[in-house]
Each structure stands twice: as structure tokens, then as C-alpha cells.
Amino acid sequence: MKIIIINGPNLNLLGKREPEVYGNMTFDTFFDELKKKYPSITLSYFQSNIEGELIDKIQEVGFSYDGIILNAAAYTHTSVGIGDAVKAIATPVIEVHISNTFSRETFRHQSFISPNAKGIIIGFGLKSYELALQSFL
Ligand code: DQA
Numbered sequence: 001m002k003i004i005i006i007n008g009p010n011l012n013l014l015g016k017r018e019p020e021v022y023g024n025m026t027f028d029t030f031f032d033e034l035k036k037k038y039p040s041i042t043l044s045y046f047q048s049n050i051e052g053e054l055i056d057k058i059q060e061v062g063f064s065y066d067g068i069i070l071n072a073a074a075y076t077h078t079s080v081g082i083g084d085a086v087k088a089i090a091t092p093v094i095e096v097h098i099s100n101t102f103s104r105e106t107f108r109h110q111s112f113i114s115p116n117a118k119g120i121i122i123g124f125g126l127k128s129y130e131l132a133l134q135s136f137l
Pocket of ligand 1: 075076096100
């Protein structure tokens with residue numbers, strides 16, 4: 001089974017960025033642990049701060065992978081383009097967020113991904129990614 005985690009802007013700073021919201025662990029450390037825990041899954045990871053690069057990656061994997069776990073970060077709330085890309089592809093997308101976006105500012109309550117996602121997992125810290133992975137198993 002081929003699954004990819006795609007992370008959007010500023011998620012490269014996990015571990016340093018607002019630890020009270022996003023925790024202390026770097027994504028690389030978390031991802032290494034996840035790969036070890038689920039050796040039967042071919043798991044890959046892509047992060048970009050650039051909207052078009054995220055769309056390119058979604059298109060590239062969106063007809064051949066078994067699943068996409070997408071945290072589009074701030075673009076979740078602004079990007080019609082990423083929402084359209086999720087709608088355009090055949091691979092199911094699980095939208096994830098580390099924080100509970102609904103307990104935060106109202107601009108974080110809107111998502112252009114959710115209407116086209118297979119499911120949504122929000123607010124469980126980095127565990128949100130693992131729960132999304134388990135949903136594909
Ligand atoms: C986030 C929530 C977004 O509102 C925010 O812009 C992020 C991270 C999360 O995982 O909690 O960068 O997607």
C-alpha cells in the first residue's frame with residue numbers, strides 16, 4: 001500500500017513553532033517512528049511552503065497512490081486551487097490538522113479541503129496523522 005503525507009506551509013518548523021499548539025517533536029522524528037511502526041506500508045513524505053508545489057504533488061500522486069494524508073496548514077483556509085486538486089484526483093484524501101482548528105480563530109473554521117476529503121481528523125496532535133494512516137488499513 002502506497003501512502004503519502006503532504007504537509008503545507010510552516011509545518012517544516014514543527015518542534016520549534018508554537019510548541020504550546022503544535023508540540024515539541026520535529027516531523028522528521030515523528031515520521032521515522034511512524035515508518036518503523038507500519039513497515040508494511042510504503043510511506044512517503046512531502047512538505048512545501050509553496051501552494052503550486054503542493055498542487056503539483058497532489059496531481060503527481062493522485063492517480064497512482066492508495067491514499068493521501070493532507071495537512072495543507074494555512075492553505076486549508078484560503079486555497080481554492082488545493083481544494084480543486086483534491087476534487088480532481090482519484091486517490092482518497094484524509095484531511096488532518098494537529099490542532100483543533102474549531103477551537104481557534106474563526107478564519108480557521110473554513111476549509112477548502114473538507115468538502116472533497118474522504119474524512120477529516122482534527123486536534124489529536126501528531127497522532128492525527130497516525131489515525132489517518134490507520135483509516136487506510
Ligand atoms: C494546522 C492548522 C492551521 O490553521 C494552521 O495554519 C497550520 C497548522 C494544524 O495542523 O493544526 O499551519 O493545519
